[in-house]
Amino acid sequence: MNSRIRAGLIGGIFGLLISLVSGGQIAYLAGIIAGAIASQLAAQEEDVASVRAGIQLGLRAGLVAGALTALGVFIRGFLINPLVNVSADASVVFMLGLGGLVMAGVAGVVFGAIRGLPSPQNRFGTLLAFGLLAVAYPFLDSLLNLRFMNEVIPVLIFILMALGLNIVVGYAGLLDLGYAAFFAIGAYTTGMLASPHFGISMPFWIVIWIAAAVAALFGILLGAPTLPLRGDYLAIVTLGFGEIVPIAANNLDNVTISILGVTLLENFDLTGGPRGINPINRPSLFGYAFEPSQPIPWYFLILGLIVFSIFFILRLRNSRLGRAWSAMREDELAASAMGINLVRTKLLAFAMGATFSGFAGAFYGSFISAITPASFGFDVSVILLCMVILGGLGNITGVILGGLIIQFADRLFLPQLGDVVQGLLQNSNIEVLKEINFKTDFRTMLFGLTLVIMMLVRPEGLVPNERRRRELHADDEATAHERQTLYDAEQA
Amino acid sequence: MASEAVGSNFQKRVIPWRTIARVALVVFFVLFLAVPLFNILVQMVTNPQLLLRQLLIGLTNGAYIALIALGYTLVYGIVELINFAHGEVYMIGAFFSLTLVGLFSLSDETPYATRIPLMLLILVLTMLATALLNAAIERFAYRRLRNAPRLAPLISAIGVSFVLQNVGLLWGYLRFPAFNGVMGSNAVAPKSYPQLIPNDNLLAPLEGVFGEAFRLRFTTKDLVVIVVSATLLIALYTFVQRTKIGKAMRATAQDRDASALMGIDVNRTITLAFLLGGALAGAAGMLVGMYNGTVVYTLGFTAGLRSFTAAVLGGIGNILGAMLGGLLIGLISALSDQYISTEWTNAVVFGILVIILVLRPNGLLGEDVQQKA
Numbered sequence: 001m002n003s004r005i006r007a008g009l010i011g012g013i014f015g016l017l018i019s020l021v022s023g024g025q026i027a028y029l030a031g032i033i034a035g036a037i038a039s040q041l042a043a044q045e046e047d048v049a050s051v052r053a054g055i056q057l058g059l060r061a062g063l064v065a066g067a068l069t070a071l072g073v074f075i076r077g078f079l080i081n082p083l084v085n086v087s088a089d090a091s092v093v094f095m096l097g098l099g100g101l102v103m104a105g106v107a108g109v110v111f112g113a114i115r116g117l118p119s120p121q122n123r124f125g126t127l128l129a130f131g132l133l134a135v136a137y138p139f140l141d142s143l144l145n146l147r148f149m150n151e152v153i154p155v156l157i158f159i160l161m162a163l164g165l166n167i168v169v170g171y172a173g174l175l176d177l178g179y180a181a182f183f184a185i186g187a188y189t190t191g192m193l194a195s196p197h198f199g200i201s202m203p204f205w206i207v208i209w210i211a212a213a214v215a216a217l218f219g220i221l222l223g224a225p226t227l228p229l230r231g232d233y234l235a236i237v238t239l240g241f242g243e244i245v246p247i248a249a250n251n252l253d254n255v256t257i258s259i260l261g262v263t264l265l266e267n268f269d270l271t272g273g274p275r276g277i278n279p280i281n282r283p284s285l286f287g288y289a290f291e292p293s294q295p296i297p298w299y300f301l302i303l304g305l306i307v308f309s310i311f312f313i314l315r316l317r318n319s320r321l322g323r324a325w326s327a328m329r330e331d332e333l334a335a336s337a338m339g340i341n342l343v344r345t346k347l348l349a350f351a352m353g354a355t356f357s358g359f360a361g362a363f364y365g366s367f368i369s370a371i372t373p374a375s376f377g378f379d380v381s382v383i384l385l386c387m388v389i390l391g392g393l394g395n396i397t398g399v400i401l402g403g404l405i406i407q408f409a410d411r412l413f414l415p416q417l418g419d420v421v422q423g424l425l426q427n428s429n430i431e432v433l434k435e436i437n438f439k440t441d442f443r444t445m446l447f448g449l450t451l452v453i454m455m456l457v458r459p460e461g462l463v464p465n466e467r468r469r470r471e472l473h474a475d476d477e478a479t480a481h482e483r484q485t486l487y488d489a490e491q492a
Numbered sequence: 493m494a495s496e497a498v499g500s501n502f503q504k505r506v507i508p509w510r511t512i513a514r515v516a517l518v519v520f521f522v523l524f525l526a527v528p529l530f531n532i533l534v535q536m537v538t539n540p541q542l543l544l545r546q547l548l549i550g551l552t553n554g555a556y557i558a559l560i561a562l563g564y565t566l567v568y569g570i571v572e573l574i575n576f577a578h579g580e581v582y583m584i585g586a587f588f589s590l591t592l593v594g595l596f597s598l599s600d601e602t603p604y605a606t607r608i609p610l611m612l613l614i615l616v617l618t619m620l621a622t623a624l625l626n627a628a629i630e631r632f633a634y635r636r637l638r639n640a641p642r643l644a645p646l647i648s649a650i651g652v653s654f655v656l657q658n659v660g661l662l663w664g665y666l667r668f669p670a671f672n673g674v675m676g677s678n679a680v681a682p683k684s685y686p687q688l689i690p691n692d693n694l695l696a697p698l699e700g701v702f703g704e705a706f707r708l709r710f711t712t713k714d715l716v717v718i719v720v721s722a723t724l725l726i727a728l729y730t731f732v733q734r735t736k737i738g739k740a741m742r743a744t745a746q747d748r749d750a751s752a753l754m755g756i757d758v759n760r761t762i763t764l765a766f767l768l769g770g771a772l773a774g775a776a777g778m779l780v781g782m783y784n785g786t787v788v789y790t791l792g793f794t795a796g797l798r799s800f801t802a803a804v805l806g807g808i809g810n811i812l813g814a815m816l817g818g819l820l821i822g823l824i825s826a827l828s829d830q831y832i833s834t835e836w837t838n839a840v841v842f843g844i845l846v847i848i849l850v851l852r853p854n855g856l857l858g859e860d861v862q863q864k865a
Contacts, residue, residue, distance in 0.1 A: 448654025
């Protein structure tokens, strides 16, 4: 199959699914996303020599993707909507489909053209284009009347954490199944330092750093006992820490410490117990107070945090420490023989990973303004692991893409699918199916299947890190090489 | 002189992993645990009757934990994989048996003449179902990853456990009379398991003879759980130690390649390990369902955690070790339920797991095996 058409089809699947389950004005956004993905994928497959070639490539891939998006709009408008008794105006549906197609084409052309620029402008331009899209999103949202802003912010919080987990799992190769613990620690630090709980109200801009530092400290504390462990034993121990932290948060609401009859603390409420800490102060900037009803400032705050983190992580990856991490991941013994201090390198991996989770926790605490131990369970750690593995371990682009897909599927696709199915079943008499709550009842299935299928089919993730891809397919390449040498020998 | 300098430099580079880890653990211990542990010890000594009562509960818990732990140990011994989904197989076993109970419309009013054979039939069917389920999981989710990097099958196993947990959740939508739980009829609610075994105290006469101090509790339910578990454990141990297939399993656990060269079908042996582990988990699921009287879809995680800890405590890969570990973990969690609090028990078990892995990764009965990365 032609690589452009294939890229277009892959991008188009996103567009199709988005427009199929959501319907309405989101078709335009679906078109942009589908076109951008298709164009990027196509440009990855073949070299783009000039802007002109890029436009051609992007246009074709974008149009294929747009066609699929339009198909999604039509299926939704003409087949599903009548079934669920939503009146659909044929001309409106037609316009939406056409709009999706045009948007996909335009996005394809723009991204293709940027890829056609000489290096390094093409990389810079691609970043800029995605950056602009991210900055423009809130305005698109209100323009198209999508009302996704309150969903998008938690998505970004999870992406920030996935970036941190990527340091531990992707760069240093330490499978951490208890990463949510650091999220909890960050959130609880914020809760204690900026709320009426202890009557302390430090400003958010200071608390977020303290939260990150406390999380990093716990990263080192929890990392130290696990130093001799490797592989699956390490995974299980981190899982243990991930469980102990919420249990502790749940039960440390009535702390009494007495040594030899001397009572140091009596019935001290440290964490608020199962009720958690509520409310937590919200940040304010130069007198402007962040309000829950105004999501746009929150959006830019978390976006800023993510951009800062990406910059920091990229610098970290290319630093001496980052190279030490990958050396340690490949072979601990060899790395230590080369003079890498394994203790320091491992502990710093845990600490750095925890730092970003601490940021995310601090932001989460002040955004939600109420934290309970229940929101930091094992499932959070597994969702994050899913995001990192789906996108591609050790690759920031991959982690962000994986995060977007998983979170989109979890927060938007499943509920929408539920609405559609419930609508379809309205007139049937299958009682059991009607009771199923799609929003919650297929979540774990979704994450579980993602993990299993990715491991079986594409363990390196959607956008793999080059080195890891080679590692995982070392056998294939070795056999190819052997075949080649055999062939040479026969020829000779 | 120069060589000495090099030598001392080299000395510096040796990394004291275990020392660092041990120091960290000691710090944790002194900071958080020493004082409460002392208080608990005082409580135990001052009230031996309560202690004895908890130990009896722990014995029953230990019996079923040992059953599940064997599944972890059998599989780990042969393929070196933590079968993360094993706890969920146990949960599915509990649901499966409850469904059969519903289908046969068993209840606490069914006469014993029909109730006991049917219960045995359900036990066998459940064991068969979970055995097949466990083998199917191996076939579809792990086999292709046998030569992949070590974390790949572990991640796949986590995925399977999530899928199974979701299956348990959806199972709750079934509308059997048996599924109309005491806690409401929605899918998430715990399902009530009919009381198929009487709950009468076998140790009640002791109190009459020896007085108040011997007010202990050991019911028919406890007896059944312990007898069935012990029978299965002995059967399994005999199977692995005495039969030719068991010998093949032990050989495969020791060296997969060499045993393949000796004409052992490695794939079949691995499947057998999963079948056996699954069957024991299914039996445990039914026993616990009857013992506790409820079945919830989140049952698997805690049980899996405790059993895995038990397997590691006894020395993973070691069958007797898993039984011993199961018993110990059962006792410890019963004591923790009483003297600390039910909510902390999971944390206690995890703490024990961490301590064993760090201080004695080969467990109590494990041989000195190198940990593979």
